[in-house]
Amino acid sequence: DVVMTQSPLSLPATLGQPASLSCRSSESLVDSDGNIYLNWFQQRPGQAPRRLIYQVSKRDSGVSDRFSGSGSGTDFTLKISRVEAEDVGVYYCLQVSHWPMTFGPGTTVDLK
Amino acid sequence: EVQLLESGGGLVQPGGSLRLSCAASGFTFDNIGMAWVRQAPGKGLEWVAVITANSDITHYVDSAEGRFTISRDNFKNTLYLQMNTLRPDDTARYYCVKSWWLDNWGQGTLVTVSS
Numbered sequence: 001d002v003v004m005t006q007s008p009l010s011l012p013a014t015l016g017q018p019a020s021l022s023c024r025s026s027e028s029l030v031d032s033d034g035n036i037y038l039n040w041f042q043q044r045p046g047q048a049p050r051r052l053i054y055q056v057s058k059r060d061s062g063v064s065d066r067f068s069g070s071g072s073g074t075d076f077t078l079k080i081s082r083v084e085a086e087d088v089g090v091y092y093c094l095q096v097s098h099w100p101m102t103f104g105p106g107t108t109v110d111l112k
Numbered sequence: 113e114v115q116l117l118e119s120g121g122g123l124v125q126p127g128g129s130l131r132l133s134c135a136a137s138g139f140t141f142d143n144i145g146m147a148w149v150r151q152a153p154g155k156g157l158e159w160v161a162v163i164t165a166n167s168d169i170t171h172y173v174d175s176a177e178g179r180f181t182i183s184r185d186n187f188k189n190t191l192y193l194q195m196n197t198l199r200p201d202d203t204a205r206y207y208c209v210k211s212w213w214l215d216n217w218g219q220g221t222l223v224t225v226s227s
Contacts, residue, residue, distance in 0.1 A: 048217045051216075054215070094214065099171070103158065106156050106157075
């Protein structure tokens with residue numbers, strides 16, 4: 001199975017400042033068709049997860065443009081351009097390029 | 113608007129069974145694969161089972177293989193998870209999720225396995 005790692009596991013963020021979350025896979029996420037199925041999810045305290053980003057960099061409907069995804073191969077990044085209070089929570093990456101799908105352990109974002 | 117409403121969770125003794133249901137609306141249910149994902153208390157996310165739109169293919173996480181069965185009724189727009197021989201480490205909130213790319217999630221139903 002593809003192992004997903006995330007760093008840092010805890011990220012104290014400053015309101016109005018940018019934040020960067022990293023996700024790495026144990027093998028390339030380029031599938032046999034040349035696509036990369038790497039998603040990012042946000043889980044606010046006490047809420048269900050919601051998908052923010054799919055296929056590395058595509059934002060889901062209704063997701064703030066403060067969130068952006070990038071990366072290739074085995075290294076991926078979720079960036080928050082200006083952290084807001086509502087961004088507090090746990091962020092998970094997920095790869096669906098290779099079966100079985102696998103989640104990262106999550107990065108907890110809180111406020112300094 | 114996509115809505116996924118899970119039900120059927122609760123407290124069950126080790127070795128017992130539960131059937132979770134997920135009522136789906138707001139999309140063409142019979143065109144979309146579906147999934148169950150769980151989250152143990154204070155832990156991360158783990159996919160449990162997936163099913164194709166016409167039920168011809170199902171996959172399970174190793175720990176659920178042989179004990180859980182995912183199924184669906186496309187006439188009732190409902191997804192199911194039959195869980196047998198439950199163990200304490202099955203204790204989790206179980207989420208019904210639209211598509212194998214996990215694009216929409218329900219609020220989950222809590223399953224507690226304890227004597």
